[in-house]
Amino acid sequence: MRVLVMIHQLWRGGGTETHVLTLCSVLRRMGHAVTVYTAGGPWVRKAKSLGIPVHRDPSMHSSPKRSAMRLRQFLVRHRFDVIHAHDGPTVSVAVLALRPLKRRPRLVFTVHGPYVGHVPLKMAKQTAHTIIAVSPALQRYASRFGLGKSKITVIPNGIRTDVFRPVSKKLVRAGFKLPSEAYVVGYAGRFTIEKAQLGRRVVGALRHFTEHRPNVYILVAGRGSNRVIASAGHLKVLGHVNNMRMFYSACDVVIGTARVAAESVSCAVPTLALGTAGYHGLITRRNFAQMVRTNFGDHGSVRPWTTAKLSTELRHALSHREELRREARRTSQTLRRTLDADRMVRRILQTYH
Secondary structure (H helix, E strand, O other), rough: OOOEEEEEOOOOHHHHHHHHHHHHHHHHHHHEEEEEEEOOOOOOOHHHHHHHOEEEEEHHHHHHHHHHHHHHHHHHHHHHOOEEEEEEEHHHHHHHOOOOOOOEEEEEEEOOOOOOHHHHHHHHHHHOEEEEEEOOHHHHHHOOOOOOHHHHHEOOOOOOOOOOOOOOOOOOHHHOOOOOOOOOEEEEEEOOOOOHHHHHHHHHHHHHHOOOOOEEEEEEOOOOOHHHOOOOOOEEOOOOOOOOHHHOOOOOOOEEEEEHHHHHOOOOOOEEEEEOOOOEEOOOOOOOOHHHOOOOOOHHHHHHOOHHHHHHHHHHHHOHHHHHHHHHHHHHHHHHHHEEEEHHHHHHHHHOO
């Protein structure tokens, strides 16, 4: 099968971008021909290093009509079976490009967040063969714009469990210049415009927690983090981290949401789901299904969080280390059975037919 995967920008380290590269890599390994169509971005180089062909169209930034014309010409030349769009700008361009064509590839659109506006969703309603939502909350969101739930398939994001697997803390802490016996709290997330405030607030709460706890260190990762927050004392701010498996494995507990939380769980690290949608707590086998339904706290607010609440959870984690480690190992096995990337990509493939 020939698949064109569309994403507006290939930014470094984003959840959607990581999902797209994972999807493309697994599809290629399964024998499908995959090309990425994008306006550009820092991860174009990474996609090419993975052997994924990339076609760049910078006009998606400025002129949807011109971009639609160029995409139409590209489709006529290459005769794809499926177009899989992953954001509002690309599904809009795809719909415009397909309208005059007699031979149309199937159009699949994945909704990764509630930031997708009503215009792209209404355009997708008319043309898309299938719409994928990564959580039931996003399925409900998309259905508000006239899309029947029968047309929306919920498929959670898959995790490369062959990549995100447990590794010894002692082996990785030296790389971050962390004491082997320290208690390390990790926070990972984008420090972009819409999420920088959350990052500042979490780091502020963690700084408060480390007061009078000389053995506790804070490790922060994420695009833009080192531009927003400065390293100081036991606080180490790393910016974008290429090897997140090493980051998770250096931590005794990780705070994050969406893909960060899922990858951390896959690495068998105790993980607190906390994001812009609210606080969802420690991820365990007991609440795992609910965590998947909310994309690990990214969609569907449960309750707001406070510095006091986070401190209480961290004190519990600090005083019950071995108990949390045992539960994290078991929860990791649950994730590996249910959210492995190959399993999720096989479900996505079913929507292509």
